[in-house]
Amino acid sequence: MGPIVPLFNISNEINLLMAFIIGLGFGFVLEQAGFSSSRKLAGMFYGYDITVLKVFFTAAITGMLGLIFLNFMGLIDLDIVYINEYYVTSSIIGGVIMGAGFIIGGFCPGTSFTAAAIGKIDAMWFVFGSIVGIFIFGEVYPLLETMYMSNYEGSVKISTILGIRDGYFALLLIVVASLMFWIGEIAEKKFKREDIIDEI
Amino acid sequence: MDPYIAGVLLGLVLLVSFYLTGRGLGASGATRSMVVSAVSAVAPGHAENTTFFHKYRSDESPMKSWLVLEIAGVIIGGFLSGAWAGRLKLKVEHSPKITPKKRIVMATIGGLFFGFGSQLGRGCTSGAALTGMATLSLAGFVTMMAIFGTAFALAYFFRKNWI
Numbered sequence: 118m119g120p121i122v123p124l125f126n127i128s129n130e131i132n133l134l135m136a137f138i139i140g141l142g143f144g145f146v147l148e149q150a151g152f153s154s155s156r157k158l159a160g161m162f163y164g165y166d167i168t169v170l171k172v173f174f175t176a177a178i179t180g181m182l183g184l185i186f187l188n189f190m191g192l193i194d195l196d197i198v199y200i201n202e203y204y205v206t207s208s209i210i211g212g213v214i215m216g217a218g219f220i221i222g223g224f225c226p227g228t229s230f231t232a233a234a235i236g237k238i239d240a241m242w243f244v245f246g247s248i249v250g251i252f253i254f255g256e257v258y259p260l261l262e263t264m265y266m267s268n269y270e271g272s273v274k275i276s277t278i279l280g281i282r283d284g285y286f287a288l289l290l291i292v293v294a295s296l297m298f299w300i301g302e303i304a305e306k307k308f309k310r311e312d313i314i315d316e317i
Numbered sequence: 318m319d320p321y322i323a324g325v326l327l328g329l330v331l332l333v334s335f336y337l338t339g340r341g342l343g344a345s346g347a348t349r350s351m352v353v354s355a356v357s358a359v360a361p362g363h364a365e366n367t368t369f370f371h372k373y374r375s376d377e378s379p380m381k382s383w384l385v386l387e388i389a390g391v392i393i394g395g396f397l398s399g400a401w402a403g404r405l406k407l408k409v410e411h412s413p414k415i416t417p418k419k420r421i422v423m424a425t426i427g428g429l430f431f432g433f434g435s436q437l438g439r440g441c442t443s444g445a446a447l448t449g450m451a452t453l454s455l456a457g458f459v460t461m462m463a464i465f466g467t468a469f470a471l472a473y474f475f476r477k478n479w480i
Contacts, residue, residue: 119336122337123338123339137386137387139342140390142333143390144391146323146327146330149318163472165480177328180328184332184451198340208439208456208460212445214430215435215467218429219467220471220475223423223427224428225442226344226431226435226443230392235398236406243431245425245428249428250428250433251432251436259368262368274452275454
């Protein structure tokens, strides 16, 4: 029965060792997917390379199905698994600011770490920028606190809002993702940039 | 690596994380942990008096934070993958249409936005969007759509940096 750490009172040292090993896998896969290149990541938004879409949605669906199956087989207690809390205003505004950061900087925090790890100097500056951004947030937090805490909806699930079972939502997401992959692959042909693909 | 295979592998890493520890993946939280530790070390009084830093301040060293250890793994895992693929090289990757200097300025500004937004949005692409979506959390889907939607909407204005 999982999750192992909270259910079996595993020591903090072992938990941190797991964090490190999980991180090794996370970093290795991100780099293997080609996410250590900002020009590959940005390709998503100009259509010449939709690797981001493919990897991101395949990963989310794999994780989602895995959780649903583990729960179905009684192998994981989903009540203990952390479900992100929904603060409507800050989720949307935070996401919009992150989206601007993505198209300006070409990375997100996770991918900037792997890119910096293989020697991308621009990624090291992105990491530096995010340190500054977090510091500024900390400094101006009192001004934003009301907005940060507003419109709290709790750990609400999308399947609950839609009034359907988790499994049906997963099926729906698979259909939507397949459609996006199909359209995305057409875009990759239409907006092809051999010159960029050769360099990244 | 084929993107779909990479996606399945990433999903399995995420699943292992849920099964073992009850939590998914993250990235920006590790940076926050380092920022809070740095502020506490340099200006302990300020960290004590600043709500946000105080909230995330812990008496233990940042090296005992789950996300910091995970990100240490990410950096080493990324390095090993790059070494294996022969991609280790110190360079500024940029479009031939912009100078390396402009690329560095843009990367820094982008990082600043992402860092700031990740705190407001309670997590970045890893912790809020990917992990959130796998647990079917509405917050995960909303954050994901806000991130990708905004990047698409602004792509035209920043095209000279990329294409």
